[in-house]
Amino acid sequence: MNSTKKRILFFTPYATRTGSEMMLLYILKKIDRSRFDIGIVSFADGELLNDFPEDIPRFIAPRKFNILQKISFHLGANPIHRHLRKLATDFKADFxxxxxxxxxxxxxxxxxxSIKLVTHFHEMPLTYSYLSGPDFKSIIDYSDLLIGCSQATSNALVDSGGKNIGLLYSFIDSNLVKSNAERSAELRKKLGIPETDFVWVLSGMTSERKGFDLLPDIADQLNDARVHLIWVGAKIDDGMVYYTEQRCRNSRSATRIHLVGKQKEDYYNYLNTGNGFLLTSRQDPFPLVMIEAALLGKPIVSFPSGGVSEFVQDGMGVVTNDLSVSQMVEAMRKIMNGxxxxxxxxSIERAGQFNVENGYNEWIKLIDKNF
Incomplete structure (x- = not known):
């Protein structure tokens, strides 16, 4: 092992509390400063930057241009490129x-x-459509190390022509997953849910990738007055979401749907209102919410959307064979009737394996092996 310190410049898009950015926070809080000099670049002045250790130099790359930057951009000088070139010169990173x-x-x-590059993929193929073909190709071809956050993600990298691929399962700080049974009972009561009814909780942005649009179909097929579906998560303001909300509102199903929006303080208490956890994603690399739900001891029913198939083991729930609402409803019924x-x-034991300590140790192994 090289005794000289390595300099690493980390890049993150928003510095918000998304799973991938929280993982980066956990890594940088634990990183060995006797071995690494580090800096962080964010493309937005997000709230998470306040949580990183204070002595880490932080740089905000321009994503939303001011007037001068807009003029510069129209004259052919990209302010983002200028900022990154300055960083390349000023913060001489090993990678x-x-x-x-x-x-x-x-x-x-x-x-x-000619700076070495690691790209950590927290995305699967449906999300690649946000990139142009040449941009995606250059990420795959130029990265010295590609890291996938699940085997499903890594397999997609192999299929994309990636050469040097490492696997690092996403992980969470399990100490943060705390819920209050009394508060959860209170929230159920507030939603008008009797204690004897069965609640399935879902969590995520109201996107097509997360399968938000399938919610009314699941309710229609269940059609059971003793079953409730609670969706927790930030609302995207688009036509598909509006359409789905109207369908939920006008549903004739006996199963009630509760859309409770984004929750911060009560997030884990809402997760804990569920007797079970439902994952309707069409694709999901390694959703952290499934680890959280398992830590709270909830049985999981999911489509085979990615990393969930690697996570759920016997006794933890059901992953359907196909992306099929009828298969999902059948699995839900089988769990509800025993x-x-x-x-x-x-579930709690399995979820406990994906903790910060284990995750960081796996990350260090990957870095040492490659650099």
């Missing part, structure tokens, strides 16, 4: 660590300055 595929400008400048037996202690 750049880009914690998303969503800032392809970093690859362009890393290439220009035909499929689940064991909350099994």
């Amino acid at each position: 750049w660590y880009v914690n998303t595929t969503m800032i392809p400008e970093t690859v362009l400048i890393a290439k220009e300055f 035909e499929v037996v689940t064991d909350s202690s099994r």
Whole structure:
């Protein structure tokens, strides 16, 4: 092992509390400063920047241009490129660590300055459509190390022509997953849910990828007055969401749908209102919410959307064979009537493996092996 310190410049898109950015926070809080000098670049002045250790130099790359930057851009000088070139010169890093595929400008400048590059993929193929073909190709071709956050993600990287691929399962700080049973009971009561009814909780942005539009179909097929569906998550203001909300509102199903929006203080208390957890994503690399739900001892029913198939084991719930609402409803019924037996202690033990300590140790192994 090289005794000289390595300099790493980390890149993150928003510095918000998304799963991938929280993972970066956990890594940087634990990183060994006797071995690494580090800096962080964010493309937005997000709230998470306040949580990083104070002595880490932080740089805000321009994403929303001011008037001068807009003029500069129209005259052919990209302010993002200028900012990254200055960083390449001023912060002489051994490599750049880009914690998303969503800032392809970093690859362009890393290439220009012959800087080694790590790209950490928290995305699966449906999300690749946000990138142009040439941008995606340059990420795959130029990165010295591609990291997938699940085997499903890594397999997609192999299929994309990636050469050096590492696997690092996403992880959470399990100490943060705390709920209050009294508060959860209070929230159920507030929603008008009798204690004897069965609640399935879902969590995520109201997007097509997360399968928000399937909610009314699930309710229609269940059609059981003793079953409730609660969706927790930030609302996207688009036509598909409006349409789905109207369908939920006008549903003739006996199963009630509760859209409670984004929750911060009560997030885990809402997760804990559920007797079970439902994952309707069409694609999901390794959703942190499934780890959280398992830590709370909830049985999981999910489509085979990615990392969930690697996470759910016997006694933890059901992953359907196909992306099929009828298969999902059948699995939900089997769990509710006890035909499929689940064991909350099994779920809690499994979820406990994906903790910060284990995650950081795996990350260090990858970095040491490659650099």
